[in-house]
Amino acid sequence: MDPIKRRLLILTVLCAAVMELIDISIVNVALSHMSGNLGATIEDTSWVITSYAIANVIIIPITSFLTANLGRRNYYIGSIVLFTFCSFMCGNADNIWVLVFFRFLQGIGGGALLSVSQAVMFEVFPKEKQGIASAIFGIGVFIGPTIGPTLGGYITENYSWPWIFYINIPLGIATAISCYFLLTEPPVKPKASAVDWTGIALLAIGVGTLQTVLERGETEDWFATGYIVVFTIIAIISLTAFIFWELRVPNPVVNLRVLKSKSLSVAAVLTFVTGIGMFTSIFLVPVIAQRLLGFTPTESGLLLLPGAILALFALMTAGKLLQAGISPILIVAAGFGMFMLFSWNMSQINTEVSAGAISVNLIFRAIGMACLTVPLTSLAVSSLDPKDIPQGAALNNMMRQLGGSFGISIVNTYSARRFALHRTDLITNITAADPATASRLNGYTNYFQSKGISLIDAKHKAMGLIDLSVVKQSTLLSYLDAFLLIGLLFALALPLLLFVIKRSPVKRPAVIVSDH
Template sequence: MSPLKRQVLIITVICAAIMELIDTSIVNVALSYMSGNLGSTLEDTAWVITSYAIANVIIIPMTSFLSTKLGRRNYYIGSIILFTICSFMCGNASGISELVLFRFLQGLGGGALLSVSAAVVYEQFPKEKIGTASALFGIGVFIGPTIGPTLGGYITENFSWPWIFYINIPIGIAAATSCYFLLAEPTVKAKAGGIDWTGIILLTIGIGSLQTVLERGQAEDWFAKGYILALTIIAVISLTAFVLWELHTPNPVVDLRVLKSKSLSVAAILTFITGVGMFTSIFLTPVIAQRLLGFTPTETGLLLLPGAIIAVFALIFTGKILQSGVSPVIVILVGFISFIFFNWSMSQISLDTSASYITTRLIFRAVGMALLTVPLSSLAVSSLPAKDMPQGTALNNMMRQLGGSFGISAITTYSTRRTASHRVDLISNITAGNPQVTERVNRFTSYFQHKGIGLLDAHQKAIKMVDVTVVKQSTLLSYIDSYMLIGLLFALALPLLLLVMKRKAGPPKLVLNDH
């Protein structure tokens, strides 16, 4: 392949990965619009996000098997076509059930756009330049979820929600056409064995059940709902049986034996933690901006944009300094410190925090994630033979997605409970004998009286305003606690990271292995 064609292919598969990852977050800011337009409750509309995530996590670990069985070129192009068609059908949906169905199918097509794209990018570079490959692919991994809310907010406000799906159509057509002419089968192929139907069924049931529990648990008050408890039991049994089966069957749908590589095993754990931080921070910040600070969806999206732009350069810079011999320990250490600082600084916010404060802090988040994405992606595949790279990449990507789902679920539960706790503490101080409370009520009462409202009604409205203030303040305090918890998780993971990275021996190279 000529250098020009090689560059076009790399750009194509990265754009496909970005498109897939954008769709993980682009609908978040449009749920209320969808709910009103389709005549469904917000709770039912949330399945638009859940169904996509479930399909993604189910299919990602199976991509290596499907690529081998169907041929990577056929599977990848077919996945792009499926994703594109389902994008059109999502935008054209007339009811919530139809939309959820096509979002699930869209997620099945999107799985290949992440894992196979990564494998294709890695193949275009020799082993000693794997850092450059990781940096290029890392752009997609980071930029996709980050610009999703920005793009979704702009489209929803200025056009209509179906266009958040329609924009995928020209990109999908261009990507499928480019891959038809440029994408070839890998030079080193894994041997295609029989179809592991048992593994496929166990994986689908197990991951599907687990993802549903993680996505819907908080909304359904966890085990208070019988189906959440049932799905939890099913997930534990199915996934345990899946692991045991895959380790003993000769042709597994997911070759868990690649986890014998210490580099991949450690990278998977650290990637899970990175996924927790990446997705929870991108979940918490827009919620605070819109619900507490009063920003519009477009303004909220713009908060993330400077960090996303800087992250592109940080990713490229990271690849180059790793290639030049800088120790990955130093890069990852700086990345963790940057992300810990982001969480600490966000724990200092108030209801008067400015947009510029949040934007500058999000830059630290962006740089931190950029500095972690490249060395961890490199670590995941560094000691694997070429034939196992797709499987290793798929498992690592699955851990990132699971980390995001687990993190959002955990942080939603934690913040909800902390909100209730802070509300109780704040209300205990609101008494008739508290001069600050009396002054606040009198001020609100006077304000409403000046608006022409009678004394009794003005006083009742003043009481409600105090309650609204308590709700806002208790919610803010719970989010502050959440940022602190995420920062603590990264701090606790830091010694493990350093211990593992010190295993690298020999001259400073990017290639990390177990020897």
């Protein structure tokens, strides 16, 4: 390929990957605005994140099937077009569930942009320069999550939340046109095989219904609601059937047989937990910052920026340590330790916490995630045969997305339960006999009376302010409990490394697309 065309193609696929990764994190700081604008609860609005993750979970394992059967060029360009069209439709949504629907389809389109972009990058570089390709792609994909929250905050505050989707349109059109003229089929075209539609259907139904149960169970009083019971049964049957089917079919959409590898099995569980921490933390922090601490969307986005920048250097350092022969187990243990420290620190904050303190905590989170990204995939594929490495890496990536989508649902449910408990505890201490309560109530009442409001109305307004304070404090405490829960999950998962600690250091380097 002509050197100029080669550079343009590299830039094109890199832009497509960055665009997809920006959309993973750009919506987080806009959730409160979406919730208010569309008249939805924050729990319903969180589906904007989880629907995208579920779509990725479904599409990532079947990318190789679609590439082989549709042709890489057609599939890649078609995915860009779908992603761009759905970005436009997301921006035009006037209902939360319309937004969630097109956000899901956007995730279907975005699923191809990472894996195919990475494959193209490795293809255009000669074998002796594969390390350069890895470095360029690794740095490039880290730019998206780095600038996503900050960019989303700036756009939301200075324009409106639909523009976080509209900015994809010119980029999507440009990359689609560029790929039309520059992208070709791979030198060795993958052999088309029968698509495991049964496996795809079982996976989609199982994950979709289980996600709905986790997301809506608390609101609908769990099994007191008919459709929650039905969806639970469907989820159990579908996922059980999926496992049996995938172990028997010749060309499974997800090759579960590779889980015979102890290192892959352990890595998959740790990656699932990592996904929970990665997605839930970046969901909780902007919600706390905007709803409880009074930060603007831009300020909320900037909280994440210092950690994301430092994580870029941590990512490169982790890669160099692996190349130097350091066991991925040690790096993973360090990453888990950093994230547990972050979770503990966040569980101790109060409404007076400063932006600087939160940013410092987020640095621990970001470096911890950087220490887990490459080493976990290296651990996952370390004992696999070369022919099984792509399937092992895809399964590992799927577990991260699955952890993220389930994690947000679990955190929402747990926070709702803890909110009710904390509210009850706080209310029992607010009595007329309590001097602090009486003093505050009199102070509020006197303030409203000074504004010309009658005594009865002033007392009602004073009680309303106290109730608002109770709600705010209960909400904060419930979110702090969620951080403790996440940290506990990391602590419980960490001993799994003992099952693979006797393994020799990774035999072959692996590159993973970051989802931070």
